[in-house]
Amino acid sequence: MASVVYGLCALTALACAFLLLRAYRRTRNQLLFWSGLCFCGLMVSNVLLILDKLVIPDLDLRPPRLLVTAASMGLLLYGLVYRSE
Numbered sequence: 001m002a003s004v005v006y007g008l009c010a011l012t013a014l015a016c017a018f019l020l021l022r023a024y025r026r027t028r029n030q031l032l033f034w035s036g037l038c039f040c041g042l043m044v045s046n047v048l049l050i051l052d053k054l055v056i057p058d059l060d061l062r063p064p065r066l067l068v069t070a071a072s073m074g075l076l077l078y079g080l081v082y083r084s085e
Contacts, residue, residue, distance in 0.1 A: 003054050010046035013039050034079020041072025 020036035023029070045068045052061035 003050070006046065006050045006053065010043055010050065013043035013046055017043055030083045031079055034076055034083060038072045038076035038079075041068055041075065045069045045072065 017036050017039035020032050020039060024032035024036055045065050048061050048065040048068060052059070052065060
């Protein structure tokens with residue numbers, strides 16, 4: 001059951017990233033761009049979670065997973081603080 005939840009979280013993040021970046025391409029609103037990049041990073045983090053918990057459970061991927069998540073949140077924070085209109 002956990003594998004289904006992990007997969008759905010990754011697919012949801014991918015769908016959000018796709019929709020946000022598609023809307024950015026149409027409107028050129030900077031907040032959409034930074035939000036889309038954030039969700040791309042969150043999707044990568046979810047894929048790392050799947051690899052960590054299901055594919056290679058002997059290898060601890062928590063530090064890279066947390067680093068990718070923190071970088072994604074940093075991108076969103078940068079977009080909110082410095083690039084908002």
